Amino acid sequence: MSASTPATATAAAPATPTATAAGEPSKAPGRRPPRQTAPGKRKAGWNVLGVLVFVVLGFPVYWMLNTAFKPAGDAIDPDPHFFPRTFTLDNFRRALDIADFWGPVGRSLLVSSVVVVIGVAVGLLAALAISRFAFRGRKIVIVGILAVQMVPLVAMIIPVFLLLNDLGQYDRLSGLVITYLTFILPFTVWTLRGFIVNIPKELEEAAMVDGCSRTGAFIRVVFPLLAPGMVATSVYGFIQAWNEYLYALMLMSQQNQTATVWLSNFSTKHGTEFAPMMAGSTMMAVPIVILFLLVQRKMAAGLTAGAVKG
Numbered sequence: 561m562s563a564s565t566p567a568t569a570t571a572a573a574p575a576t577p578t579a580t581a582a583g584e585p586s587k588a589p590g591r592r593p594p595r596q597t598a599p600g601k602r603k604a605g606w607n608v609l610g611v612l613v614f615v616v617l618g619f620p621v622y623w624m625l626n627t628a629f630k631p632a633g634d635a636i637d638p639d640p641h642f643f644p645r646t647f648t649l650d651n652f653r654r655a656l657d658i659a660d661f662w663g664p665v666g667r668s669l670l671v672s673s674v675v676v677v678i679g680v681a682v683g684l685l686a687a688l689a690i691s692r693f694a695f696r697g698r699k700i701v702i703v704g705i706l707a708v709q710m711v712p713l714v715a716m717i718i719p720v721f722l723l724l725n726d727l728g729q730y731d732r733l734s735g736l737v738i739t740y741l742t743f744i745l746p747f748t749v750w751t752l753r754g755f756i757v758n759i760p761k762e763l764e765e766a767a768m769v770d771g772c773s774r775t776g777a778f779i780r781v782v783f784p785l786l787a788p789g790m791v792a793t794s795v796y797g798f799i800q801a802w803n804e805y806l807y808a809l810m811l812m813s814q815q816n817q818t819a820t821v822w823l824s825n826f827s828t829k830h831g832t833e834f835a836p837m838m839a840g841s842t843m844m845a846v847p848i849v850i851l852f853l854l855v856q857r858k859m860a861a862g863l864t865a866g867a868v869k870g
Contacts, residue, residue: 624845627838628652635835651839655826658836661843664822669847671733671818672801675740676794683748684790688778690749691756702753708746716742717810724811731813739807744797751796755789756782791855799848819844 627635629647632654634640655661690701720739721730729735759782767777805820812818823844826837 621845624838624841627835628842630835632833632835635838651835652843654833654836655840655843658825658833661822661840664817664819665844665847667733667816668802668819671736671740672798674737675744675801676798678737679741679744679748679797680752680790680794683745683752683793684786686749687752687756691753692761705746705750709743709750713743713806717806720807721810730811731816733816736808736811736818739811740801740804744800747800748793748797751793752786752789755786755793759785795851795855798851802848 626642626644628651629649630644630651631646631648632651634644634646689695690698720742724730724735724739727735729738763781763785764774764777767781768774772780803820804818808818808821809824812821823837823840826833826840
C-alpha cells in the first residue's frame, strides 16, 4: 500500500495545468501582462490635448482682440505685452473714419447671402440628382466637380475678367456673385451629396408606399433630415464668400469694394496701421460669430437622429 501512494500522487500531478487551462488561459513564463492605461488618465490626456489645440487655434483671435484695444503705440512696440496695459476705443473710431465701413460690410453681406441662397438651392437639386438617380455620365459629373475644386483661383482671374467684361458685369455686384458661384457651387454640390447619400433610401420608399409621391417623400422625410447638412454647408459657403479677397480686389472698384478689400486701406506707403486694422478685423468677425451662435445647434445635431426607431 505504501508503494502505491507515490504512484497515485505522480499520476494526479499533471491534472493541475489542465484545470488551469480550462479555467483561464495560462500565462507563458517570463512574459509580463500588457499594461493598461487607467480610463481617468486616458481622459485627462485627451483633455490636455484638446486644451493645447484650443490655445494654438484661439491665440490669433485673442491677439487680434488684444491689439484692437491697445493704443496705437503699444501695437508696434518691439517688446509686446501679453495683456494690454491700457484699453482704448480710438482704434475703432479710426477704423470707422478712415473710410466708409458700413458700405463695404453691407455689400459683403448682400453678396455672401445671395451666393449662399443660389448655391444651396441649385446645389441641392444637383446633389439630389447625382445621389439618387442613375444616368449616363454620372461619374463624369462627379469627377468634373472634383476637378473644378482643384483648379487654383489665381489661374482663373484673367478668363473671369475677360468674360465679365464682355458680359458687362465688370465692377458690379451681380458679376461678383456669378464669380463666387463658380467655386462655391461645386463645394455645395459635393458636400450636400455626401449628406444625401448617408440618408437611407428605405425612408423614402416607406413614405412612397404610404402614399407620398417622390417629391412629397423628399419634402416630408428627407428634407428634415437634411436640414443640419444644409445649415453647415450654408455657413461654410457664407464664410468662403465673406472672406474672399482676390476677386473682390481685381473685379471691383474703390466705390464698390467689399469688407475684405476695405481692410487694405490701413496699409499705406507710410506703413501699416496695425491697431486700426485689428479693430476693423474685429468688427468684420462679428457677423460670422453671430451666424455661428444662431445655427450652432443645427450644425451639431445628428443627421438622422431619431429617424428610425430602434
